[in-house]
Amino acid sequence: MSPYFSPPGGLPPQTQLMTGRAVFTEAYAFLPRGVFSDIVTSFLPGWTKTRLWVIARPMTGFAETFSQYVMEVSPGGGSDAPDPETGAEHWLFFTTGLATLTIDGEGQELETGSFAYIPPGCRWTLHAEGSAPARFHWLRKLYEPAPGLAAPDPLIIAEADIPPTPMPDTQGRWATTRFVDPADLRHDAHVTIVTFQPGGLIPFEETHVMEHGLYVLEGKAVYKLNRDWVEVEAGDFMWLRAFCPQACYAAGPGPFRYLLYKDVNRHAKLRGPGAFGPPR
Template identity: 65%
Template sequence: MSEPTYYAPEGGLPSQTTLLTDRAIVKEAYTVIPRGVLRDIVTSNLPGWNHTRSWIIAKPIAGFATTFAQYIVEVSPGGGSDRPEPESGVESVLFLLTGALNVVIDGEKHALTPGGYAYLPAGADWSVTNDSDAPATFTWVRKAYEPLEGHAPKAFAVQEQDIEPTPMPDTNGAWATTRFVDPDDLAHDMHVNIVTFEPGAVIPFAETHVMEHGIYVLEGKAVYRLNDDWVEVQAGDFMWLRAFCPQACYAGGPGKFRYLLYKDVNRQIKLT
Protein backbone atom coordinates (compact mmCIF):
# COMPACT_ATOMS: atom_id res chain seq x y z
CA MET A 1 0.00 0.00 0.00
CA SER A 2 1.51 3.31 -1.09
CA GLU A 3 1.98 6.14 1.38
CA PRO A 4 -0.35 9.14 0.86
CA THR A 5 1.04 12.31 -0.64
CA TYR A 6 -0.07 15.88 0.01
CA TYR A 7 0.47 18.63 -2.56
CA ALA A 8 1.59 22.04 -1.34
CA PRO A 9 2.28 25.16 -3.46
CA GLU A 10 5.80 26.55 -3.65
CA GLY A 11 5.06 29.99 -5.08
CA GLY A 12 7.46 31.48 -7.61
CA LEU A 13 6.42 33.13 -10.86
CA PRO A 14 5.99 31.73 -14.38
CA SER A 15 8.40 32.93 -17.03
CA GLN A 16 7.50 35.78 -19.37
CA THR A 17 7.10 33.22 -22.19
CA THR A 18 4.33 31.30 -20.41
CA LEU A 19 0.85 31.33 -21.98
CA LEU A 20 -1.76 33.10 -19.86
CA THR A 21 -4.44 30.46 -20.41
CA ASP A 22 -5.19 28.49 -17.24
CA ARG A 23 -8.06 26.64 -15.57
CA ALA A 24 -9.20 29.35 -13.13
CA ILE A 25 -12.99 29.68 -13.11
CA VAL A 26 -15.35 31.91 -11.12
CA LYS A 27 -19.08 31.35 -11.58
CA GLU A 28 -22.18 31.96 -9.50
CA ALA A 29 -22.38 28.34 -8.33
CA TYR A 30 -18.68 27.49 -7.94
CA THR A 31 -15.07 28.64 -8.17
CA VAL A 32 -11.97 26.70 -9.25
CA ILE A 33 -8.59 28.02 -8.12
CA PRO A 34 -5.94 25.92 -9.91
CA ARG A 35 -2.56 25.39 -8.32
CA GLY A 36 -0.85 27.38 -11.07
CA VAL A 37 -2.24 30.67 -9.72
CA LEU A 38 -0.83 30.20 -6.20
CA ARG A 39 2.19 32.41 -6.80
CA ASP A 40 4.32 34.70 -4.67
CA ILE A 41 2.49 37.89 -5.63
CA VAL A 42 -0.90 36.67 -4.33
CA THR A 43 0.24 35.78 -0.81
CA SER A 44 -0.83 37.65 2.32
CA ASN A 45 0.84 38.23 5.67
CA LEU A 46 -1.24 37.30 8.71
CA PRO A 47 -1.23 39.58 11.78
CA GLY A 48 0.28 37.85 14.79
CA TRP A 49 2.32 35.42 12.69
CA ASN A 50 6.06 35.65 11.97
CA HIS A 51 8.11 34.17 9.13
CA THR A 52 4.82 33.09 7.54
CA ARG A 53 2.92 33.71 4.32
CA SER A 54 -0.53 32.56 3.26
CA TRP A 55 -2.70 32.03 0.22
CA ILE A 56 -6.30 32.84 1.15
CA ILE A 57 -8.40 30.58 -1.07
CA ALA A 58 -11.88 31.10 0.42
CA LYS A 59 -13.65 33.73 2.49
CA PRO A 60 -17.31 34.68 3.00
CA ILE A 61 -18.62 36.74 0.09
CA ALA A 62 -22.14 38.12 -0.15
CA GLY A 63 -24.25 36.12 -2.56
CA PHE A 64 -21.90 33.15 -2.59
CA ALA A 65 -20.44 30.70 -0.03
CA THR A 66 -20.72 32.24 3.42
CA THR A 67 -19.90 29.74 6.16
CA PHE A 68 -16.10 29.43 6.18
CA ALA A 69 -12.66 30.71 5.26
CA GLN A 70 -9.72 28.61 4.09
CA TYR A 71 -6.02 29.29 3.70
CA ILE A 72 -2.83 27.56 2.65
CA VAL A 73 -0.17 28.68 5.13
CA GLU A 74 3.60 28.31 4.70
CA VAL A 75 5.62 28.69 7.91
CA SER A 76 9.38 29.13 7.53
CA PRO A 77 11.84 27.67 10.06
CA GLY A 78 11.47 29.50 13.36
CA GLY A 79 8.09 30.91 12.36
CA GLY A 80 4.62 30.57 13.76
CA SER A 81 2.24 32.34 16.10
CA ASP A 82 1.51 32.52 19.82
CA ARG A 83 -1.98 33.89 19.10
CA PRO A 84 -3.04 32.56 15.71
CA GLU A 85 -6.80 33.04 16.11
CA PRO A 86 -7.98 36.64 16.63
CA GLU A 87 -11.70 35.81 17.03
CA SER A 88 -12.90 34.02 20.16
CA GLY A 89 -15.96 32.48 18.49
CA VAL A 90 -14.07 30.80 15.63
CA GLU A 91 -13.16 27.11 15.41
CA SER A 92 -10.39 25.74 13.19
CA VAL A 93 -8.99 22.67 11.50
CA LEU A 94 -5.31 22.48 10.54
CA PHE A 95 -4.10 19.81 8.11
CA LEU A 96 -0.36 19.54 7.52
CA LEU A 97 0.73 19.06 3.91
CA THR A 98 4.54 19.21 4.17
CA GLY A 99 7.23 19.62 6.83
CA ALA A 100 6.82 19.41 10.59
CA LEU A 101 4.72 21.59 12.87
CA ASN A 102 4.28 21.80 16.62
CA VAL A 103 0.78 22.72 17.78
CA VAL A 104 0.24 23.44 21.48
CA ILE A 105 -3.42 23.17 22.55
CA ASP A 106 -4.33 24.21 26.09
CA GLY A 107 -0.76 23.51 27.18
CA GLU A 108 -0.42 20.10 25.47
CA LYS A 109 2.12 19.82 22.64
CA HIS A 110 1.30 17.88 19.46
CA ALA A 111 4.03 17.20 16.87
CA LEU A 112 2.38 17.02 13.44
CA THR A 113 3.96 15.41 10.38
CA PRO A 114 2.41 15.35 6.88
CA GLY A 115 -1.14 14.05 7.27
CA GLY A 116 -1.42 15.61 10.73
CA TYR A 117 -4.86 16.97 11.63
CA ALA A 118 -5.74 19.26 14.54
CA TYR A 119 -9.21 20.41 15.56
CA LEU A 120 -9.27 23.65 17.60
CA PRO A 121 -12.66 24.51 19.13
CA ALA A 122 -13.76 28.11 19.53
CA GLY A 123 -12.07 29.70 22.52
CA ALA A 124 -9.21 27.18 22.66
CA ASP A 125 -5.77 28.42 23.73
CA TRP A 126 -3.44 27.28 20.96
CA SER A 127 -0.19 28.18 19.22
CA VAL A 128 1.84 27.00 16.24
CA THR A 129 5.62 26.84 15.71
CA ASN A 130 7.92 25.40 13.09
CA ASP A 131 10.98 24.23 15.03
CA SER A 132 12.48 22.34 12.09
CA ASP A 133 15.00 23.50 9.49
CA ALA A 134 12.58 23.31 6.53
CA PRO A 135 9.32 25.10 5.65
CA ALA A 136 6.03 23.61 6.83
CA THR A 137 2.82 24.06 4.85
CA PHE A 138 -0.71 23.41 6.06
CA THR A 139 -4.24 24.21 5.02
CA TRP A 140 -6.32 26.04 7.62
CA VAL A 141 -10.14 26.00 7.73
CA ARG A 142 -11.89 28.57 9.95
CA LYS A 143 -15.60 28.73 10.79
CA ALA A 144 -17.72 30.79 13.20
CA TYR A 145 -18.94 28.11 15.60
CA GLU A 146 -22.70 27.76 16.10
CA PRO A 147 -23.15 26.73 19.77
CA LEU A 148 -25.67 24.03 20.63
CA GLU A 149 -26.96 23.72 24.19
CA GLY A 150 -25.61 20.62 25.93
CA HIS A 151 -22.88 19.99 23.36
CA ALA A 152 -19.26 21.20 23.31
CA PRO A 153 -16.56 19.89 20.96
CA LYS A 154 -13.13 19.05 22.36
CA ALA A 155 -9.72 19.78 20.84
CA PHE A 156 -7.72 16.88 19.42
CA ALA A 157 -4.80 16.11 17.10
CA VAL A 158 -4.31 12.92 15.07
CA GLN A 159 -2.51 11.61 11.99
CA GLU A 160 -4.56 10.61 8.95
CA GLN A 161 -2.47 7.46 8.64
CA ASP A 162 -3.85 6.20 11.97
CA ILE A 163 -7.52 6.35 10.88
CA GLU A 164 -9.13 3.61 8.81
CA PRO A 165 -11.15 5.01 5.87
CA THR A 166 -14.85 4.12 5.77
CA PRO A 167 -15.96 2.67 2.41
CA MET A 168 -19.04 4.25 0.92
CA PRO A 169 -21.97 1.82 0.57
CA ASP A 170 -22.04 -0.44 -2.51
CA THR A 171 -18.65 0.77 -3.83
CA ASN A 172 -16.44 -2.17 -2.80
CA GLY A 173 -14.02 0.36 -1.30
CA ALA A 174 -13.48 2.28 -4.54
CA TRP A 175 -14.86 5.40 -2.81
CA ALA A 176 -14.04 5.92 0.85
CA THR A 177 -14.07 8.69 3.46
CA THR A 178 -11.57 9.25 6.27
CA ARG A 179 -13.66 10.80 9.04
CA PHE A 180 -11.95 12.66 11.87
CA VAL A 181 -15.12 13.13 13.95
CA ASP A 182 -18.24 11.03 14.45
CA PRO A 183 -20.89 12.25 11.95
CA ASP A 184 -23.55 11.82 14.65
CA ASP A 185 -21.73 14.03 17.18
CA LEU A 186 -23.89 17.16 17.27
CA ALA A 187 -21.14 19.10 19.03
CA HIS A 188 -19.51 19.51 15.60
CA ASP A 189 -21.10 21.93 13.14
CA MET A 190 -18.53 21.27 10.42
CA HIS A 191 -16.78 18.21 9.05
CA VAL A 192 -13.36 18.32 7.42
CA ASN A 193 -12.73 14.86 5.99
CA ILE A 194 -10.54 13.19 3.39
CA VAL A 195 -12.29 11.59 0.41
CA THR A 196 -10.42 8.92 -1.58
CA PHE A 197 -11.28 7.47 -4.99
CA GLU A 198 -9.48 4.56 -6.60
CA PRO A 199 -8.64 5.03 -10.32
CA GLY A 200 -11.84 4.98 -12.34
CA ALA A 201 -14.14 5.35 -9.33
CA VAL A 202 -17.02 7.81 -9.50
CA ILE A 203 -19.57 9.75 -7.53
CA PRO A 204 -22.46 8.05 -9.35
CA PHE A 205 -25.03 10.84 -9.14
CA ALA A 206 -25.10 14.63 -9.13
CA GLU A 207 -25.04 15.48 -5.42
CA THR A 208 -27.25 18.52 -4.81
CA HIS A 209 -27.44 19.53 -1.17
CA VAL A 210 -27.51 22.35 1.36
CA MET A 211 -23.89 21.98 2.51
CA GLU A 212 -21.25 24.34 1.16
CA HIS A 213 -17.93 22.78 0.20
CA GLY A 214 -14.29 23.67 0.16
CA ILE A 215 -12.36 20.96 -1.71
CA TYR A 216 -8.55 20.97 -1.70
CA VAL A 217 -7.07 18.25 -3.92
CA LEU A 218 -4.29 16.42 -2.10
CA GLU A 219 -3.34 13.86 -4.70
CA GLY A 220 -4.13 12.67 -8.23
CA LYS A 221 -6.48 14.03 -10.89
CA ALA A 222 -10.13 13.78 -11.93
CA VAL A 223 -12.88 15.25 -14.06
CA TYR A 224 -15.30 17.03 -11.73
CA ARG A 225 -18.93 17.90 -12.47
CA LEU A 226 -19.67 21.39 -11.12
CA ASN A 227 -23.20 22.66 -11.79
CA ASP A 228 -23.53 22.09 -15.56
CA ASP A 229 -19.79 21.96 -16.38
CA TRP A 230 -17.16 19.20 -16.40
CA VAL A 231 -13.80 20.54 -15.17
CA GLU A 232 -10.40 18.84 -14.99
CA VAL A 233 -8.71 19.14 -11.58
CA GLN A 234 -5.44 17.90 -10.14
CA ALA A 235 -3.40 17.88 -6.93
CA GLY A 236 -3.09 21.41 -5.53
CA ASP A 237 -6.34 22.72 -7.05
CA PHE A 238 -9.11 24.15 -4.87
CA MET A 239 -12.85 24.10 -5.53
CA TRP A 240 -15.36 26.27 -3.72
CA LEU A 241 -19.03 25.19 -4.06
CA ARG A 242 -22.05 27.12 -2.87
CA ALA A 243 -25.06 25.35 -1.41
CA PHE A 244 -27.07 23.23 -3.89
CA CYS A 245 -24.35 23.25 -6.58
CA PRO A 246 -24.69 19.86 -8.37
CA GLN A 247 -21.46 17.88 -8.12
CA ALA A 248 -19.97 14.54 -9.13
CA CYS A 249 -16.63 13.22 -10.40
CA TYR A 250 -14.69 10.55 -12.29
CA ALA A 251 -11.27 9.70 -10.83
CA GLY A 252 -8.77 9.79 -13.67
CA GLY A 253 -5.90 7.62 -12.41
CA PRO A 254 -3.28 6.26 -12.73
CA GLY A 255 -3.16 6.69 -8.92
CA LYS A 256 -5.68 7.58 -6.25
CA PHE A 257 -7.67 10.83 -6.37
CA ARG A 258 -7.87 12.33 -2.87
CA TYR A 259 -9.11 15.61 -1.44
CA LEU A 260 -9.73 17.37 1.84
CA LEU A 261 -13.43 18.25 2.06
CA TYR A 262 -15.09 20.93 4.19
CA LYS A 263 -18.85 20.98 4.76
CA ASP A 264 -21.19 22.65 7.26
CA VAL A 265 -23.45 20.19 9.09
CA ASN A 266 -25.69 19.41 12.08
CA ARG A 267 -27.50 22.71 12.55
CA GLN A 268 -31.05 23.96 11.97
CA ILE A 269 -31.59 26.46 9.16
CA LYS A 270 -32.00 29.98 10.56
CA LEU A 271 -34.99 31.84 9.16
CA THR A 272 -35.22 34.86 11.48
Protein backbone atom coordinates in the same frame (compact mmCIF):
# COMPACT_ATOMS: atom_id res chain seq x y z
CA MET B 1 8.27 12.87 -0.56
CA SER B 2 4.93 14.02 0.86
CA PRO B 3 1.86 12.30 -0.60
CA TYR B 4 0.01 15.63 -0.29
CA PHE B 5 0.46 18.45 -2.77
CA SER B 6 1.69 21.83 -1.50
CA PRO B 7 1.96 24.98 -3.65
CA PRO B 8 5.58 25.66 -4.60
CA GLY B 9 5.00 29.40 -5.09
CA GLY B 10 7.25 31.34 -7.43
CA LEU B 11 6.24 33.27 -10.53
CA PRO B 12 5.74 32.03 -14.09
CA PRO B 13 8.29 33.26 -16.66
CA GLN B 14 7.43 36.21 -18.87
CA THR B 15 7.51 33.84 -21.85
CA GLN B 16 4.63 31.71 -20.51
CA LEU B 17 1.31 31.82 -22.35
CA MET B 18 -1.80 32.68 -20.32
CA THR B 19 -3.63 29.37 -20.47
CA GLY B 20 -5.15 29.28 -16.98
CA ARG B 21 -8.47 27.66 -16.15
CA ALA B 22 -9.67 29.73 -13.18
CA VAL B 23 -13.46 30.16 -13.02
CA PHE B 24 -15.67 32.18 -10.65
CA THR B 25 -19.44 31.71 -11.01
CA GLU B 26 -22.57 32.21 -8.95
CA ALA B 27 -22.64 28.48 -8.08
CA TYR B 28 -18.98 27.50 -7.80
CA ALA B 29 -15.41 28.70 -8.02
CA PHE B 30 -12.43 26.79 -9.42
CA LEU B 31 -8.91 27.91 -8.52
CA PRO B 32 -6.32 25.84 -10.42
CA ARG B 33 -2.90 25.24 -8.93
CA GLY B 34 -1.35 27.72 -11.34
CA VAL B 35 -2.89 30.69 -9.50
CA PHE B 36 -0.84 29.94 -6.36
CA SER B 37 1.99 32.30 -7.25
CA ASP B 38 4.06 34.56 -5.01
CA ILE B 39 2.15 37.63 -6.16
CA VAL B 40 -1.12 36.51 -4.52
CA THR B 41 0.24 35.57 -1.09
CA SER B 42 -1.01 37.28 2.06
CA PHE B 43 0.39 38.00 5.53
CA LEU B 44 -1.25 38.06 8.96
CA PRO B 45 -0.60 40.18 12.06
CA GLY B 46 0.88 38.13 14.88
CA TRP B 47 2.52 35.59 12.56
CA THR B 48 6.26 35.69 11.86
CA LYS B 49 8.12 34.17 8.89
CA THR B 50 4.75 33.18 7.45
CA ARG B 51 2.91 33.65 4.20
CA LEU B 52 -0.39 32.19 3.05
CA TRP B 53 -2.80 31.82 0.17
CA VAL B 54 -6.38 32.73 1.09
CA ILE B 55 -8.53 30.39 -1.01
CA ALA B 56 -11.93 30.91 0.66
CA ARG B 57 -13.42 33.70 2.74
CA PRO B 58 -16.96 34.74 3.71
CA MET B 59 -18.30 37.24 1.18
CA THR B 60 -21.38 37.84 -0.93
CA GLY B 61 -21.55 35.26 -3.69
CA PHE B 62 -18.74 33.10 -2.31
CA ALA B 63 -17.99 31.08 0.83
CA GLU B 64 -20.62 31.84 3.46
CA THR B 65 -19.62 29.76 6.47
CA PHE B 66 -15.83 29.36 6.46
CA SER B 67 -12.41 30.62 5.45
CA GLN B 68 -9.52 28.46 4.26
CA TYR B 69 -5.83 29.30 4.11
CA VAL B 70 -2.90 27.40 2.65
CA MET B 71 -0.17 28.24 5.16
CA GLU B 72 3.61 28.27 4.71
CA VAL B 73 5.56 28.87 7.94
CA SER B 74 9.34 29.06 7.61
CA PRO B 75 11.62 27.48 10.25
CA GLY B 76 11.43 29.45 13.46
CA GLY B 77 8.23 31.17 12.43
CA GLY B 78 4.74 30.90 13.82
CA SER B 79 2.45 32.70 16.22
CA ASP B 80 1.61 33.05 19.91
CA ALA B 81 -1.67 34.77 19.00
CA PRO B 82 -2.88 33.07 15.82
CA ASP B 83 -6.43 34.44 15.59
CA PRO B 84 -8.18 37.32 17.38
CA GLU B 85 -11.61 35.84 16.51
CA THR B 86 -12.50 34.33 19.89
CA GLY B 87 -15.60 32.48 18.67
CA ALA B 88 -13.81 30.65 15.86
CA GLU B 89 -13.09 26.95 15.68
CA HIS B 90 -10.13 25.71 13.67
CA TRP B 91 -9.04 22.72 11.61
CA LEU B 92 -5.39 22.20 10.64
CA PHE B 93 -4.13 19.59 8.19
CA PHE B 94 -0.38 19.29 7.56
CA THR B 95 0.90 18.50 4.07
CA THR B 96 4.61 18.78 4.86
CA GLY B 97 7.05 19.95 7.51
CA LEU B 98 7.10 19.93 11.31
CA ALA B 99 5.55 22.24 13.91
CA THR B 100 4.61 22.29 17.58
CA LEU B 101 0.97 23.04 18.31
CA THR B 102 0.13 24.00 21.90
CA ILE B 103 -3.52 24.00 23.00
CA ASP B 104 -4.31 25.32 26.48
CA GLY B 105 -0.73 24.69 27.61
CA GLU B 106 -0.33 21.17 26.16
CA GLY B 107 2.09 20.91 23.26
CA GLN B 108 2.33 18.27 20.56
CA GLU B 109 4.35 17.91 17.37
CA LEU B 110 2.50 17.92 14.06
CA GLU B 111 4.03 16.54 10.88
CA THR B 112 3.00 15.43 7.40
CA GLY B 113 -0.48 13.90 7.62
CA SER B 114 -1.31 15.35 11.05
CA PHE B 115 -4.80 16.72 11.69
CA ALA B 116 -5.87 19.00 14.53
CA TYR B 117 -9.25 20.32 15.62
CA ILE B 118 -9.21 23.34 17.96
CA PRO B 119 -12.56 24.25 19.58
CA PRO B 120 -13.63 27.86 20.12
CA GLY B 121 -12.28 29.57 23.20
CA CYS B 122 -9.02 27.60 23.36
CA ARG B 123 -5.70 29.34 23.82
CA TRP B 124 -3.31 27.99 21.18
CA THR B 125 0.05 28.68 19.56
CA LEU B 126 1.94 27.19 16.63
CA HIS B 127 5.65 27.28 15.78
CA ALA B 128 7.56 25.65 12.92
CA GLU B 129 10.35 23.53 14.38
CA GLY B 130 11.88 21.69 11.41
CA SER B 131 14.61 22.58 8.93
CA ALA B 132 12.06 23.15 6.12
CA PRO B 133 8.83 25.17 6.01
CA ALA B 134 5.74 23.75 7.66
CA ARG B 135 2.84 23.74 5.19
CA PHE B 136 -0.73 23.14 6.22
CA HIS B 137 -4.36 23.98 5.54
CA TRP B 138 -6.07 26.16 8.12
CA LEU B 139 -9.85 26.25 8.05
CA ARG B 140 -11.84 28.59 10.30
CA LYS B 141 -15.53 28.88 11.13
CA LEU B 142 -17.56 30.71 13.76
CA TYR B 143 -18.83 27.90 15.96
CA GLU B 144 -22.61 27.50 16.13
CA PRO B 145 -23.60 26.09 19.55
CA ALA B 146 -26.67 23.89 19.85
CA PRO B 147 -28.99 23.66 22.89
CA GLY B 148 -27.92 20.93 25.28
CA LEU B 149 -24.65 20.23 23.51
CA ALA B 150 -21.21 21.20 24.78
CA ALA B 151 -18.51 22.33 22.37
CA PRO B 152 -16.33 19.50 21.03
CA ASP B 153 -13.02 18.57 22.61
CA PRO B 154 -9.62 19.33 21.02
CA LEU B 155 -8.28 16.59 18.77
CA ILE B 156 -4.88 15.79 17.31
CA ILE B 157 -4.60 12.67 15.17
CA ALA B 158 -2.75 11.33 12.12
CA GLU B 159 -4.55 10.41 8.92
CA ALA B 160 -2.52 7.18 8.75
CA ASP B 161 -4.11 6.03 12.03
CA ILE B 162 -7.69 6.20 10.71
CA PRO B 163 -9.06 3.44 8.47
CA PRO B 164 -11.08 4.94 5.59
CA THR B 165 -14.81 4.24 5.62
CA PRO B 166 -15.94 2.92 2.21
CA MET B 167 -19.18 4.15 0.72
CA PRO B 168 -21.72 1.30 0.52
CA ASP B 169 -21.82 -0.74 -2.70
CA THR B 170 -18.65 0.83 -4.16
CA GLN B 171 -16.24 -2.09 -3.58
CA GLY B 172 -13.89 0.32 -1.81
CA ARG B 173 -13.43 2.58 -4.83
CA TRP B 174 -14.91 5.55 -2.93
CA ALA B 175 -14.05 6.05 0.76
CA THR B 176 -13.89 8.80 3.37
CA THR B 177 -11.34 9.30 6.14
CA ARG B 178 -13.39 10.75 9.00
CA PHE B 179 -11.42 12.48 11.75
CA VAL B 180 -14.50 12.64 14.02
CA ASP B 181 -17.59 10.49 14.41
CA PRO B 182 -20.25 11.82 11.99
CA ALA B 183 -22.89 11.05 14.63
CA ASP B 184 -21.27 13.50 17.09
CA LEU B 185 -23.70 16.39 16.81
CA ARG B 186 -21.47 18.69 18.84
CA HIS B 187 -19.67 19.38 15.55
CA ASP B 188 -21.23 21.95 13.23
CA ALA B 189 -18.88 21.15 10.34
CA HIS B 190 -16.77 18.25 9.10
CA VAL B 191 -13.31 18.27 7.58
CA THR B 192 -12.47 14.91 6.02
CA ILE B 193 -10.36 13.34 3.28
CA VAL B 194 -12.18 11.69 0.39
CA THR B 195 -10.39 9.08 -1.72
CA PHE B 196 -11.39 7.65 -5.08
CA GLN B 197 -9.46 4.75 -6.53
CA PRO B 198 -8.93 4.78 -10.33
CA GLY B 199 -12.32 4.34 -11.96
CA GLY B 200 -14.21 5.34 -8.81
CA LEU B 201 -17.03 7.80 -9.26
CA ILE B 202 -19.98 9.68 -7.84
CA PRO B 203 -22.55 8.22 -10.25
CA PHE B 204 -25.26 10.81 -9.60
CA GLU B 205 -25.54 14.55 -9.14
CA GLU B 206 -25.17 15.33 -5.45
CA THR B 207 -27.42 18.33 -4.81
CA HIS B 208 -27.77 19.12 -1.13
CA VAL B 209 -27.65 21.73 1.58
CA MET B 210 -23.96 21.64 2.57
CA GLU B 211 -21.52 24.28 1.41
CA HIS B 212 -18.34 22.57 0.15
CA GLY B 213 -14.66 23.38 -0.07
CA LEU B 214 -12.44 20.81 -1.84
CA TYR B 215 -8.65 21.03 -2.10
CA VAL B 216 -7.14 18.28 -4.25
CA LEU B 217 -4.28 16.62 -2.36
CA GLU B 218 -3.36 13.96 -4.90
CA GLY B 219 -4.22 12.64 -8.36
CA LYS B 220 -6.57 13.84 -11.05
CA ALA B 221 -10.23 13.52 -12.05
CA VAL B 222 -13.06 15.14 -13.94
CA TYR B 223 -15.50 16.87 -11.61
CA LYS B 224 -19.05 18.03 -12.34
CA LEU B 225 -19.60 21.56 -11.03
CA ASN B 226 -23.13 22.82 -11.64
CA ARG B 227 -23.45 22.52 -15.46
CA ASP B 228 -19.77 22.03 -16.23
CA TRP B 229 -17.35 19.09 -16.28
CA VAL B 230 -13.93 20.36 -15.16
CA GLU B 231 -10.59 18.56 -15.25
CA VAL B 232 -8.98 18.80 -11.81
CA GLU B 233 -5.60 17.75 -10.42
CA ALA B 234 -3.50 17.93 -7.27
CA GLY B 235 -3.22 21.52 -6.07
CA ASP B 236 -6.59 22.70 -7.43
CA PHE B 237 -9.32 24.12 -5.16
CA MET B 238 -13.10 24.04 -5.67
CA TRP B 239 -15.78 25.93 -3.77
CA LEU B 240 -19.41 24.82 -4.20
CA ARG B 241 -22.32 26.75 -2.75
CA ALA B 242 -25.23 24.91 -1.17
CA PHE B 243 -27.27 22.87 -3.68
CA CYS B 244 -24.66 23.17 -6.44
CA PRO B 245 -24.87 19.85 -8.37
CA GLN B 246 -21.66 17.83 -8.23
CA ALA B 247 -20.38 14.49 -9.47
CA CYS B 248 -16.94 12.96 -10.03
CA TYR B 249 -15.06 10.43 -12.13
CA ALA B 250 -11.52 9.50 -11.04
CA ALA B 251 -9.82 9.29 -14.42
CA GLY B 252 -6.15 9.18 -13.44
CA PRO B 253 -3.77 6.25 -13.03
CA GLY B 254 -3.60 6.62 -9.24
CA PRO B 255 -5.86 7.61 -6.33
CA PHE B 256 -7.72 10.90 -6.47
CA ARG B 257 -7.90 12.50 -3.02
CA TYR B 258 -9.16 15.79 -1.63
CA LEU B 259 -9.53 17.61 1.68
CA LEU B 260 -13.25 18.33 2.11
CA TYR B 261 -15.04 20.94 4.23
CA LYS B 262 -18.81 20.99 4.67
CA ASP B 263 -21.17 22.53 7.25
CA VAL B 264 -23.47 20.04 8.99
CA ASN B 265 -25.77 19.32 11.95
CA ARG B 266 -27.42 22.72 12.40
CA HIS B 267 -30.74 24.35 11.50
CA ALA B 268 -30.78 26.62 8.49
CA LYS B 269 -30.72 30.18 9.79
CA LEU B 270 -33.92 32.12 9.25
CA ARG B 271 -34.16 35.83 8.73
CA GLY B 272 -35.04 37.82 11.82
CA PRO B 273 -38.28 39.68 12.56
CA GLY B 274 -38.83 42.60 10.25
CA ALA B 275 -37.02 41.10 7.26
CA PHE B 276 -40.31 41.07 5.38
CA GLY B 277 -42.21 43.57 7.50
CA PRO B 278 -43.78 43.19 10.97
CA PRO B 279 -45.22 39.81 12.02
CA ARG B 280 -48.96 39.39 11.40
